[in-house]
Amino acid sequence: MFKKKKGFILSLTVASSILLAAGCSSSTGGSDSGKNKGGDKLPAVGATIYKFDDNFMSYVRRAMEAASEGKINLMLNDSQNDQAKQIEQVDTLIAKGAKSLAINLVDPKAAQTIIDKAKAKDIPVIFFNKEPDSSVLQGYEKAYYVGTTSSESGVIQGEMIAKAWEANIEKYDKNGDGKIQYVLLKGEPGHPDAEARTTFAVNTIKEKGIEVEELAMDTAMWDATKATEKMDAWIAKFNEQIEFVIANNDGMALGAIASLEKAGYFSGDKFMPVVGVDAIPEALDMIEKSKMFGTVLNDATNQGKATIDLATNAANGKDVLEGTDWTLDDSRAVRVPYVEVTIDNIQVGKDAYK
Ligand code: BGC
Ligand code: CA
Numbered sequence: 001m002f003k004k005k006k007g008f009i010l011s012l013t014v015a016s017s018i019l020l021a022a023g024c025s026s027s028t029g030g031s032d033s034g035k036n037k038g039g040d041k042l043p044a045v046g047a048t049i050y051k052f053d054d055n056f057m058s059y060v061r062r063a064m065e066a067a068s069e070g071k072i073n074l075m076l077n078d079s080q081n082d083q084a085k086q087i088e089q090v091d092t093l094i095a096k097g098a099k100s101l102a103i104n105l106v107d108p109k110a111a112q113t114i115i116d117k118a119k120a121k122d123i124p125v126i127f128f129n130k131e132p133d134s135s136v137l138q139g140y141e142k143a144y145y146v147g148t149t150s151s152e153s154g155v156i157q158g159e160m161i162a163k164a165w166e167a168n169i170e171k172y173d174k175n176g177d178g179k180i181q182y183v184l185l186k187g188e189p190g191h192p193d194a195e196a197r198t199t200f201a202v203n204t205i206k207e208k209g210i211e212v213e214e215l216a217m218d219t220a221m222w223d224a225t226k227a228t229e230k231m232d233a234w235i236a237k238f239n240e241q242i243e244f245v246i247a248n249n250d251g252m253a254l255g256a257i258a259s260l261e262k263a264g265y266f267s268g269d270k271f272m273p274v275v276g277v278d279a280i281p282e283a284l285d286m287i288e289k290s291k292m293f294g295t296v297l298n299d300a301t302n303q304g305k306a307t308i309d310l311a312t313n314a315a316n317g318k319d320v321l322e323g324t325d326w327t328l329d330d331s332r333a334v335r336v337p338y339v340e341v342t343i344d345n346i347q348v349g350k351d352a353y354k
Contacts, residue, residue, distance in 0.1 A: 042073045043315035045308075046093025047102040048086050050130065052078040054222060055251040056278050056300060057104065059353060060129065063304025064102070072312050083107045090114055094121055099315035102307050105130040108192060115140045124314035128307040131192045134331045144320060145333040146307045148298060150196035153277050153338045156296045157197065158204025160340050161244065164273055164293050165210055172243055172273060180210060180244050183234050184217040185227050185256060187248040194219070197248045197277060215242060220252045227255025235263045242272065250276035250283035250295055257291050266291050279341045279349035287343055294342035299352050302336045310334065 047064065049057050061076070068074040075093055079086035083106040093101065094117060103114055103125055111132030118125045124142035131150065137143045165172055165180060175181070184202070187194030198217070205212055215238050220227035227247065234242065245260075247253035253276030257266075265272050266289075276283055279297040286292035310320040321327070326334045341349040 042071065043099045043312070044075060044097050045072045045100050045102060045311045045315050046075050046077075046090070046096070046098030047104075047311070048077045048079045048089055048093075049104045050079050050086070050106045051081040055224070055280055055282075056222075056249060056298065057129065059280065059300035060104075060304040060307075063301045064308050067305045067308035068312075072308070072315060074308075079104075079106050081106055083110050086110070087113060087117075090117055094118070094123065098123065099317075100124045100126065100311045102126045102128060102311040104128050105132065108132055108190065111136045111143075112139075115143055118142070124311075124320070126307055126310045126314065126320075128303060131333070137332060142314070143332065144310055144314075144328070145331070146303055146310060147333065147335065148193075148303070148338055149335050150192045151200045153193065153296045153298065154197040154200025155204050156338055156340045157246070157275055157277060158201040159208070160294050160296070160342065161201065161246065161273075161275060162205050162208035162210055164275075165205075165244075168273070171271065174240060174243050178211060180205065180212045181215050181238075181241050182212060182244040182246050183215050183231075183238070183242055185230060185245070185247040185252040186217060186219040187222045187252070189219050191222075193277075194222075194248050201246055220255065222249050222251055224251045224255035224258070227252035228259045231256040231259035232262070235259060245272055245274040247274065247276045249298075250278040250280045252276065253292060253295070254282055254286065257286055261291075277338075279339075279352060281350075281353050284341070284346055284349045284353075287341070287346060290343075294340065295349070297339040297341050297349055297352055299336045299338075301352055306334045306336065 049061055077089040086106050101118055101123060108130045119140050126144045126146060128146040131145055131147050137145060186198050216234050218230055220230050245256050247256060253274050256274055260272050264270050273293040275293050277296040277298055279295045283292060283295050306326050309324045313320045313322050328334060339348055
């Protein structure tokens with residue numbers, strides 16, 4: 001009996017890993033049948049996420065699944081960080097009868113290829129999280145973007161760093177030269193968020209009249225484990241010289257904190273201010289434990305919801321904004337605002353991710 005059960009569980013595991021390997025997960029619970037409570041057929045929406053194994057995107061995905069419930073048959077694919085694979089997935093989704101597409105590009109530069117495929121079949125496309133070039137988006141009147149204004153997160157992060165520095169200069173300015181000696185963990189090069197956050201964070205600090213010295217900057221591809229490796233190397237090289245850790249997202253901030261903890265930081269009087277972006281629950285927890293100074297809310301819930309709201313309307317042949325509170329800017333984008341989050345307003349982050 002026990003043996004049998006084990007075999008059953010094993011075959012289930014094998015079945016699900018085959019599904020995973022195929023990069024395909026048939027969407028949300030309940031809508032698998034593709035029908036709503038009344039038994040009507042739900043419109044099919046094809047979606048891709050650049051990789052399921054991304055901290056922030058897992059929250060966006062959850063919000064998309066919740067928003068799809070009973071409204072659409074969401075065919076959601078894991079593109080496994082492979083642009084060629086994603087293009088094949090889009091072909092399959094179109095072949096399966098997707099009435100609209102919600103695409104989180106692997107490579108922002110691949111937008112044109114996706115648009116060409118969608119346009120040929122007159123299918124609307126909602127890109128989300130990785131913003132295509134505006135000129136590409138403008139080339140197809142049924143193409144939209146849901147995300148943020150990337151630069152805003154950099155400005156908010158820079159302002160937060162400047163405020164923190166000024167309020168704690170005695171403690172933070174370890175060598176007493178008045179300058180911030182920082183290391184910066186960058187997201188994926190070429191990703192509009194990574195580029196804008198890096199530039200705008202540093203420029204905003206300088207605009208506030210604070211001098212900075214960059215000890216090191218490198219990409220850790222948005223990833224905590226990669227960030228720990230980078231930070232280990234930087235601590236070995238610069239040790240006490242580092243006065244601030246600036247991370248393009250919380251995943252990398254968490255990775256840096258793991259490295260700092262190993263090196264004895266956050267105990268006794270060994271301290272390091274660390275900032276990130278996203279406000280994921282794991283980061284809020286670090287802020288409450290005083291291991292992270294602050295973050296910038298990147299509202300995964302509302303971005304996921306807006307993506308599905310627009311995709312659902314599009315799939316039903318309606319105006320994408322019908323019945324919603326979202327607005328489109330001149331470049332046909334819905335932009336969800338960023339918000340500074342520190343211990344003083346931590347509830348803002350908690351509410352957004354609950
Ligand atoms: C988020 C990152 C995430 C990336 C994925 C960014 O907006 O801040 O955490 O890894 O999007 O594209
Ligand atoms: Ca200094």
